[in-house]
Amino acid sequence: MVKLTQQRQSILDLINASNRHWDADEVARALSDAGQAVGIATVYRGLAALEAAGLLDSIQLADKKRYERADKAHHDHMICTECGLIEEFTRETIEVLQLAAAKERGFELSGHQLTMFGRCKKCSLEKV
Amino acid sequence: MVKLTQQRQSILDLINASNRHWDADEVARALSDAGQAVGIATVYRGLAALEAAGLLDSIQLADKKRYERADKAHHDHMICTECGLIEEFTRETIEVLQLAAAKERGFELSGHQLTMFGRCKKCSLEKV
DNA sequence: GAAGGGAATGATAATCATTATCGTTATCAT
DNA sequence: ATGATAACGATAATGATTATCATTCCCTTC
Numbered sequence: 001m002v003k004l005t006q007q008r009q010s011i012l013d014l015i016n017a018s019n020r021h022w023d024a025d026e027v028a029r030a031l032s033d034a035g036q037a038v039g040i041a042t043v044y045r046g047l048a049a050l051e052a053a054g055l056l057d058s059i060q061l062a063d064k065k066r067y068e069r070a071d072k073a074h075h076d077h078m079i080c081t082e083c084g085l086i087e088e089f090t091r092e093t094i095e096v097l098q099l100a101a102a103k104e105r106g107f108e109l110s111g112h113q114l115t116m117f118g119r120c121k122k123c124s125l126e127k128v
Numbered sequence: 129m130v131k132l133t134q135q136r137q138s139i140l141d142l143i144n145a146s147n148r149h150w151d152a153d154e155v156a157r158a159l160s161d162a163g164q165a166v167g168i169a170t171v172y173r174g175l176a177a178l179e180a181a182g183l184l185d186s187i188q189l190a191d192k193k194r195y196e197r198a199d200k201a202h203h204d205h206m207i208c209t210e211c212g213l214i215e216e217f218t219r220e221t222i223e224v225l226q227l228a229a230a231k232e233r234g235f236e237l238s239g240h241q242l243t244m245f246g247r248c249k250k251c252s253l254e255k256v
Numbered sequence: 257g258a259a260g261g262g263a264a265t266g267a268t269a270a271t272c273a274t275t276a277t278c279g280t281t282a283t284c285a286t
Numbered sequence: 287a288t289g290a291t292a293a294c295g296a297t298a299a300t301g302a303t304t305a306t307c308a309t310t311c312c313c314t315t316c
Contacts, residue, residue, distance in 0.1 A: 003283080003292060024273080039295035044274065046293095062188050063303095064273060078235055089229045094222050098244060101217045106249030107206055114242040116226060121234030131263065131312080152302080167266035172303065174264095191274095192302060 002053060007038045008046045012055055021059065021066035021086050059086075059113060076113075080120035087120065130181060135166045136174040140183055149187065149194035149214050187214075187241060204241075208248035215248065 004012075010031055015022055022030075028043045038046070047067050050056040057070045059077055066086075074095070075088040094114065102109040132140075138159055143150055150158075156171045166174070175195050178184040185198045187205055194214075202223070203216040222242065230237040 001292080005282085005293065007294075041275080041296075042294055049293095060190050062193075065190075078230065078233065080235075081238065087233060087235070089233065091225045091229055094225050097219045097222050097225075098242075101219055102206065102244060102246060105206065105215060105217065106252065107208075107215070107244070107246045108252045109244060109246040110209065111246070112242070112244040114226075114240070116230060116235070116237060116240040118230060118235045118237040118239070124234065124236045129263080133264065133311085135265075169267080169304080170265055177264095 002049055005046075007042050008050060010034075010036045010038060011043065011046045012050055015056060015067060016069050016071070019069070021068045023064045023066050027067075059115065061115075076115065078116045078118070078120075080123055081117050082119050082123035085120045085122075130177055133174075135170050136178060138162075138164045138166060139171065139174045140178055143184060143195060144197050144199070147197070149196045151192045151194050155195075187243065189243075204243065206244045206246070206248075208251055209245050210247050210251035213248045213250075 011027055014027060014030055014034075024040065024043050024047060027047065028038060028040050031038050031043075047056065047058075047065075051058050051067065051070075055070055056067045057072075058065050058067045061079075072088075073090065075090045076094070078087045078089055079085070080087075098112055099109065139155055142155060142158055142162075152168065152171050152175060155175065156166060156168050159166050159171075175184065175186075175193075179186050179195065179198075183198055184195045185200075186193050186195045189207070200216075201218065203218045204222070206215045206217055207213070208215075226240055227237065
């Protein structure tokens with residue numbers, strides 16, 4: 001049985017108190033700064049356990065994985081390749097079409113990730 | 129100016145002659161087996177250059193990047209978490225909705241990746 | 257047809273996120 | 287108290303990718 005230890009509670013509280021997308025290192029650093037230092041290996045294990053328990057969501061980026069609160073409606077991401085901004089968006093219809101495509105192929109869907117890349121509004125305006 | 133060297137041509141030919149999704153290591157190994165060994169660093173650089181030139185497409189998986197031919201219609205991927213099978217599918221409507229969502233936020237889209245995870249038909253049937 | 261410059265190559269070291277290892281510690285039921 | 291089980295934390299290991307750097311290739315120009 002998975003345990004919600006003190007360390008995991010700290011990780012969860014930290015992420016739940018924000019709207020950011022955290023990577024393991026940022027979590028470790030933030031907890032350390034808050035005087036609740038948690039070993040980096042424990043952070044990795046904690047994040048994975050919390051995600052498996054449905055208490056956190058994650059997106060896999062090219063270089064690393066980032067975690068966010070799970071208590072929000074499902075959404076996908078739009079990432080600015082210029083400034084790193086991560087915006088969220090939802091399109092119910094896309095979800096429906098995905099399910100249909102999966103069913104069509106006899107695929108038993110367990111998850112998906114839709115990520116769009118480009119330049120956010122701000123960056124598009126700033127640099128020609 | 130980017131050059132289409134002998135090595136890059138070999139990489140391109142190899143991938144174009146298949147429908148697979150190759151990672152750098154597989155490419156290096158295959159070329160080596162074919163008697164056209166290419167340094168692993170060169171393979172990485174070649175793949176990146178060919179993709180930048182629009183001659184190859186790629187999908188970023190959790191652990192590594194995989195390359196495929198670019199001379200096919202745009203499509204997304206469905207990956208079996210059991211056997212690793214990568215199936216392709218297309219849903220024109222999804223593309224349209226993505227563009228709409230981007231425009232709505234002033235996002236200047238440069239690319240996207242939609243990947244679905246689950247168990248393929250075969251694996252769903254085999255193991256309960 | 258030699259000389260010089262830009263790009264690519266290849267061997268290898270370095271980087272960086274993540275996972276494995278392992279002895280120690282906390283927690284909970286008997 | 288006694289185990290049993292899960293987690294912790296420090297650190298080593300892994301694995302994909304990138305950086306370094308001396309060498310080589312390919313043009314273009316003289």
